Amino acid sequence: MMKNLKNIYKLLPVLLLVVFTGCKKDKKGENNNETIDIKSYSIVGKFEGNYSGKTFYFPYLITFAENAKAVIYAGYDGTTPIQGNYTLEKGLLKINLGSDQVINFTINKENITSYTPQKFDVKFTSYLLQKKPAENQFSGSQFNGSFASTASNLLIMTKFKFNATQYGESSLGDPIINKDYTLINNMAASSNTGANSMLTFFVIINGKLEVARFNDGVISSGSFTKQ
Structure with missing residues (x-):
């Protein structure tokens, strides 16, 4: 009986390691399957423009709304936005702007891990998934x-x-x-x-x-x- 108990105690750390490792894998699997409500986020960053022989980097904002609507605000005033539609499946966000212009973002949790445009000439030099604030971020600043x-x-x-x-x-x-x-x-x-x-x-x-x-x-x- 004592010999059997000693053998069980020897195996206990191995058993615990297996159990904890299994739990970790399950949790990781769950995280990879998580989906976010993209309507609660915007994509922000800069795009490149060349004028008078100089290179400038201008800000842009992409918003997401009901009915799979995506809007790109860019340029100098943001009052003439580009309208499009989006889909988000298995971490792949596709923004379709028509005329075969598509912007692809790969999203892992709350991070954009890659960006691939199709027939979209604007060069995004940065892109960040940013949660929509509850309040005006300008007021009082x-x-x-x-x-x-x-x-x-x-x-x-x-x-x-x-x-x-x-x-x-x-x-x-x-x-x-x-x-x-x-x-x-x-x-x-x-x-x-x-x-x-x-x-x-x-x-x-x-x-x-x-x-x-x-x-x-x-x-x-x-x-x-x-x-």
Whole structure:
């Protein structure tokens, strides 16, 4: 009897290892089969553009809604979005924009692991799956940074300050809030202001403000850190 007990005690660590290893595999299998509600997320990042012999990186936002609707907001103001449809099956997100233009993203849990466009000429240089915030991420925030533009080789230092519906900007001093913006998914915004129709598109990516602008023939882009 004592000999049998000794043999059981010797085998116990092996048995425990098998049990725990089995549980770990099951859990991993369950995680791989998890699906997310893509409507609660957006894809954000930057795309590349070349103007006047210079390379610029502009922000974009992709949203997902009911009836398998996908919308890409990009360019300088985000007010002329690209409409499409999407499917999400077994981690493969397909966005169909028509005319055989398809954007493929592979999603593992809450991460995008690959990006493959088909007949889609816009070059995404970054892509991040970002959960839609419950509240306006601009309201009450201030950002500092600089613009690069086609008009000059110098960086233009700029400050942005936002409330719930408007923003202000300045190079020196505290910005005066006096320009309207339209909120998109609580993490992006567009603005069309001024006599020359200054078009501005904002996207907050991982807490950093990315901006694209077209103003009287001048194209600009910039990154701004929260103050």
